[in-house]
Amino acid sequence: MGVHGEAGYERIKLGTASVLVTLMLKRICEALSLAANDSVAVIVNNFGALSQLEQGIVVHEIVIQLRNMNIEPVRVYSGVLMTSLNSAGMHVSLLKLTESDGDVFIKCLDEETTAPCWPGCSYSIPSTVTRIPFKDAEKKEAEKIGISLNVREQRLFKSCLKNACAAIVEQEAYLNELDRGCGDGDCGSTLKRFADGILNNLDNLSLSHPAALLSEIANIAEEHMGGTSGALYCLFFTTGAKKLASFKQGENLRHVWFCAFRSGLNCLEKYGKARAGDRTMIDTMDATCTMYEIMLKEYPNNFYDRLAAEAWKGCDSTKDMKPNGDNN
Template sequence: MKKLINNPVSVVPEMLEGLVRLSPGLRLLSDSHVVLRQTQTEGVALVSGGGAGHEPAHAGFIGPGLLHAAVTGDVFTSPSTDAVLEAIRAVATPAGVLLIVKNYTGDRLNFGLAAEMARAEGIPAEVVIVDDDTALEAGPENAGRRGIAGTVLVHKVAGAAAAAGLDLAAVKAEAEAAIAALGTMAVALSPCTVPAAGKPGFTLGETEIELGLGIHGEAGIRRVSMASADRLTEILLDRVVAQKGLRAGDKVALLVNNLGATPVMELLIVARSALASLEARGISVERVWAGTFLTAIDMAGCSLSLMKVDAARLARLDAPASAPAWTPGQVPQRPAKPTELAPQARVLGTSSPRFEASLRAICAALSEAEPKLTAMDQAVGDGDLGISLERGAAAILAALPELDLAHPPAALAGLSSLLRRVLGGTSGPLYAVMLLRASRSLTAASSVTPGAWAEAFAEGVQALAQLGDGRAGDRTMLDALLPAAEALRTALAGDVPVSAAIAAAASAAREGADATAKMAPRRGRSSYLGDRTAGHADPGAEAVAIWLKALADLP
């Protein structure tokens, strides 16, 4: 187990101390795991909490317009009745206290008993139970639906109602109505590890994921094979929409929640998918949140929450609030229209079978080589080359009907524009400048002969070298391109068949690419790795050798 902790026993107090020291509006109740506002207010006070491991919930949502206090137990363990009662006493006002509790047996017992004891002391106290997990069916044979990430939206609705001055019964009624309008579904890509346990709470196969699991790593409704973000988003939303009876014309708030270890990149992809799916269903997303709100320690995965809204509930969600982990909901923007191909790459309705076959062969070779190039780049770079070139190949294939293949200068200019836009990193501008200079060279030629192609290739390689400030021996793609260009030009000057000249170029590129394994890198990301690149060929040079070999293999 690798975790940035000191001792599993001290995780909770040290975590809470860190939160409070970073949050001027919060303080710790002496000798307890209770966090509360520095300054309390009149009116109904809100208390929530539960086991640690769900950060930033629950203490991260303490502040004006939200909670007044939160009680934290040990990791995935309900806080004690006495701790909850301490929190109630610390924030109680004559207007009373509302406890917002997730539907887990330990939380219901400890928060419920504390409320009963508070009432015995003369403190008005009420409890609402959040049970937003649509993965489970509520029934007499189980403890009912669990409370999960949608709880955060209940905090917001109740907090706004309390801040507006409503009495305890009215705040409770709004909270219960919000709970009834709320549904959540989660998916886990990996288990989580409780610090004290030191190992994951369950195991998943290499391609397995868990649908509908709880926030403590409890089993979900089923295990399935990994699927695309779009497909998984559809599965989650299908369940929530069906369970909550949502239909076209309904308005909702959407919460896209990180379960702990999901990269922002992936969470935003899911958010995009969820918005598109709901729009396609005719369900209007009035507000959306995407981020880390209620987690399961270090679990990879996410949950999607939908809360049906009307004007009044939307006003509660929009009401001013401030807390360490709270961010205002956003009105989702309409998707941008896809960018069209550059004008020089538009349809001219003509084609060249040989030129088209060459492009298709190059694209097929680069797509097939993606795993190899990715692995090579992971060893000496940032690991994106194979994926980038595969993306470029797919874009070229899609654009073939729109390229003027009968006029190579125009087609090369179109390809330059296309790759400049779709290829990331250094590959995009380098291949783009090579194609653009080659286009200019062919334009200047009196006719498009094999010799003109060879000259265009050589000039394109020189443009690439100038832009990248590179030369032979730097351990880059130039170590394959430069000898290939020279071999092609020399072979054609010797009046050999075109096929033999291309084969000579491909052979020279292969020798050049293989030689990079013994070179010290002087350009690109590999230059930062020094001796660690020894024995590894440059992936950019390898890619050149691969697509030239594809050309040489054409009949």
Template sequence: MSVEIKSFEVSDPLTASLKGFAETNPNVELILKEKIIFRNTDKGKVALISGGGAGHEPTHAGFVGAGCLSAAVCGDIFASPSTKQILNAIKVVSKSSSGVLLIVKNYTGDVLHFGLAAERARALGIDCSVAVVGDDVAVGRNKGGLVGRRALAGTVLVHKIVGAFAESYSDKYGLEDVSKVAKIVNDNLVTIGSSLDHCKVPGRPFETELNDKQMEVGMGIHNEPGVHVLDKIPSVDKLIEEHMLPKLLDPKDEDRHFVSFDEKDDVVLLVNNLGGVSNFMLTAIVDVTKRLLEKHYNIVPVQSICGTLMTSFNGNGFSITLFNASKASEALKKDFDEVESVLDLLNEHTEAPGWPIKNVTMDAAPTYDESILEEVIDVQKAGKYDSEKVSELLKSATDQLIKSEPHITHLDNQVGDGDCGYTLVAGAKAITENLEKISSEYLSQTLAEVSDHIESAMGGTSGGLYSIFISGLSKGIIEQCGESDTVNADIFAKALEIAYGTLCKYTRARPGDSTMIDALEPFVKEFSATKDFHKAFLKAEEGAQSTGNLEAKFGRASYVEDTEEIPDPGAIGLVEFLRGVDSKL
């Protein structure tokens, strides 16, 4: 249900937030156009880049500093940054480092865009690797099998420990070794969150399905529902004792038993504020958790860390992370004799302002060469077409998509984080606002330009998927016809098949997984067979509606307990776009 609540609002909050952060942290520099925060890195050391959607502050920018991250790339609210943004960050830091490790939270859009950026970086001759972080236990193996564990507050421990290793040892050990350290840390982390309600996203109405007597366990960090609703809000003691610690520590729970903890192990406790809990209560939660750990599990944390580290805006909740330092240290010693204990790395000095245990020193602000951010889109000329008619079709399609945004957003608020409609509208506006500028005599070039504008404007998973598909469509046009040929139905059908095949290389989603693929695949298949757009549109519509009867296996909807009878918002968005085209044919 939608509720009006008071909240501070500013115009263009993401830009203002990043500029304000850079203004208050002289050790870093902001590339505003690309939303990149970065610092100076020594040439002989491995650089670390992380990032993701806005809304988790101080993660990610707050962990940029000597002894931690080298750069952070910021996407729109709860949406992954684009591949282009990430690649530009890689290019910036690679100029003063021996290699680049991308530390990526395990969410579909982040993995997609950071992975593609790494591929492109390697093609440019940059030594680049990816480490994916997942520490959540609320979503067990059965539910999260295809996508794995979500990344929660344990991510910041990966940032800190790997950052310290890279600072102290990467002059001796290379990128592969630094990546190995990240995996060792991640393999020994478990986290679970809980919250009294969802957060208030700037610029959007507050939406919740909870009444004032309910709360959720297994909260993520993107406003997605928890995995379990408690119909009576328990005391903090009971919440931790009965609903949180058992999911972290019960060895009999095979679905969630990711890390073993023995009584003699050195264990680090991290209590993280999701954004709306007072400092008074947060430190009280630390004490309650420590007491219950000793009482029920004979675990006395060797170190406790507390703070606002990985938030969900003003989310009225907290998460508990346990890190098995003993097992991590044992694994590290096998390959790195110099590392006595992972705790030494955890407590090494860092200048990252978001890390709560520090003494920050000042350093000169870094600089960069703006020319490395420039990207020239130059594809082969192929496929003449009626640009006036295509412009009319695209205008109709984007108008229909914008008109349908409230319905798409309503669906996504039930199964995701509520941003699908906004993201699709951003892509639609990017097309219409740039259509005159990018319209070319050749369809291959126009599609390549559209792909670039969509990627820049949308971000998130859908931005990456649509950008890849349209790039594949451009490639298909080039393969099917030359500079003097005119695109017809047969050529376009073959190009669609090539585009769909290209997309399938970068996503494991297939028909039946309750994603936009359930609408796209039947559209491509039917048009290829009949060359009839209306028939293909009807097949797409049928496929999109079928997602209401399917279990979501990808994206944030895959973490929600019950999505039946709710069609996939992304699939519906694609159908509305196609509906607009169909209405003008």
């Protein structure tokens, strides 16, 4: 709605900054008939109650999305220009800079002014440094060392990755809903970006060498997930890759994968500070790893079924769990 309570364009459910910016830019770009290779000046107005962090996220999304459409934001102005009783909202305004008048507008915008709230300064010129998507970046080929897999094993590995990623994508909304109970409601979206990154690169991954493969997956996690999750997943797979690289061909694969799993889990506990009993994903991973170690000695026929069952058991144990220190 408008700053004076005017009716808005439509009512929608609360979405992420990315979704809302996409919706707003779509309407504006259509109204201005913006196309690839056009240039614009942008004003982002804070209604009064958005934090600087939130406003920065919106500005970042606008710049990234415009550049993804090959529309260059030549100037970006962000600030508290017109408030509405400290409402939590924002205005996004675009000025189309045509070939004939663009330079004139820029000259006027860059003129010095005594207007107290005008945010124009050197920071209104967006950085020319852009982040290159992982799939388009010049990637350093992972060193193919350690054990190697035969063609049948590679097909199995590829199938497992594909099915796991598809399951994550399918459960995005459900995971987000679970995360809203104790977090910011984006766990599913974060994991989906990771899964999509793997699926988009699946045919180019080093399936023949697990150590190289885990290194590549670690890079995808770091590039696509972002935040703490990206760092932790990257640590887990990087540590696992390093452990896999130390084994020689012909060693027992179940033992090799256990060592990689345990090594990655130990790294998560070291740097993430969470332990079994803290009601985190570590509870599921630790239960699975513990059962894995037990079954290495037993070698049962239902090896993978028991691993899956133990993973669910570890997950379900968090339902009534209290933080460590309160369990006694």
